[in-house]
Amino acid sequence: MSAIRLLVLGAVRQHGRAHGYQVRNDLEYWGAHEWSNAKPGSIYHALKQMAKQGMLLAHDIAPSTAGGPPRTEYELTEAGEAEFFALLRAALSQHDQKADVLSAGIGFLLDLPRTEAVALLKERVRGLEEWRSAVTEYYTPEGGPGQLGHIGEIMNMWVHSADSGAEWTRGLIERIEGGAYVFAGEGEPFVGVLAEGQENPYATRAVHPEDDR
Amino acid sequence: MSAIRLLVLGAVRQHGRAHGYQVRNDLEYWGAHEWSNAKPGSIYHALKQMAKQGMLLAHDIAPSTAGGPPRTEYELTEAGEAEFFALLRAALSQHDQKADVLSAGIGFLLDLPRTEAVALLKERVRGLEEWRSAVTEYYTPEGGPGQLGHIGEIMNMWVHSADSGAEWTRGLIERIEGGAYVFAGEGEPFVGVLAEGQENPYATRAVHPEDDR
């Protein structure tokens, strides 16, 4: 699964009600276009698809005050709320998620209660450790390693990345357990969306200036 | 771009001539179904598409000796050869590639001359360093970090992974410069495909026993 659905659901959810362009802007604000496949086509597709599947409610709205075609506003249904949390939990706890999914998960981390966030991250560490040992076993045939040739370097890479991922996750767990951040149900929540009309301070910044593909 | 094209081209190339099922088996042999989207549909699609685009030559072959529908064998054209090396170079040198692409690149590393392999990996390290500093800048607004809230953790994750990726790459460069492995043009090449009829020693091993999605 890609990160799009989680990102879109999360964005709509923080607004309460949002149209595609708003979602698109939030994702850019979060830098998500840099580390995920959050392109217009994907976003609008996800919105329509999830509306069709009953996770979002679509309201047709008169053409906006500021030009452009008529908009559609979306709102989470109960099924959408459930899906959001399911995706969020999966993003945080499963080690075999691409980095974009994990990033999105971190972005919505505070929508969970503190204890659950910690539990999910601990499960993630456990998964990484298992995966690590599975990889070493798989790529270690009868005669011990060394006869693998350079293919062993693939294993090496995965082991390295599992270790580093686990280390980072442990650090995050520590910070959370140490009382950092304000989680769900702990008071004034963190608001990470652009208000109507607020400009995006990062909009024109190129994070990726060398990227000219 | 996903890793599929590189994997498929590389597999066909090592055989000289191969049909889809053979490619499918090689990828499983390499463990690629674990770390990439190498599913039957994707493989056959890639073969057909690349044949249509002139990178592969398709030969229709009589139904195999051992059951199943008629097969098609493929062979690289010159354009295919060029594409293979272009993808391989991109996979190794660009930091902003998903892990599956890098893995595939490592798998075909020895198809390049030693000096070029090192050069590409060094470029990769450079890219990672640039990306690292771009991320820290992007997520460090006027007032210094700290007012980001948990969103800073996303940055933290990317920085961590850039550092760890660079470290691993440097290690690999060292091993290669230290004389490890036999690269293109240095004598008997490493053969990483299953011969006709050879059984896959890993075929039934589950690398991922906990994965029950």
Add this chain to the structure above:
DNA sequence: AGAAGTCTAGTCAAGTTTGACTACTTGCCG
């Protein structure tokens, strides 16, 4: 004032990925 550019909001065709399914053969078990 007119041209050029940007903002808003979204569509579309082409390409890719997924996961389940087909159809035929051989090996093996009781």
Add this chain to the structure above:
DNA sequence: CGGCAAGTAGTCAAACTTGACTAGACTTCT
């Protein structure tokens, strides 16, 4: 010897992603 699991080779529809494109309204420069 009947059946059924496993292997061989591949197809297909549905979903998703990509990158380019549309079209109106407002802004800015000359």
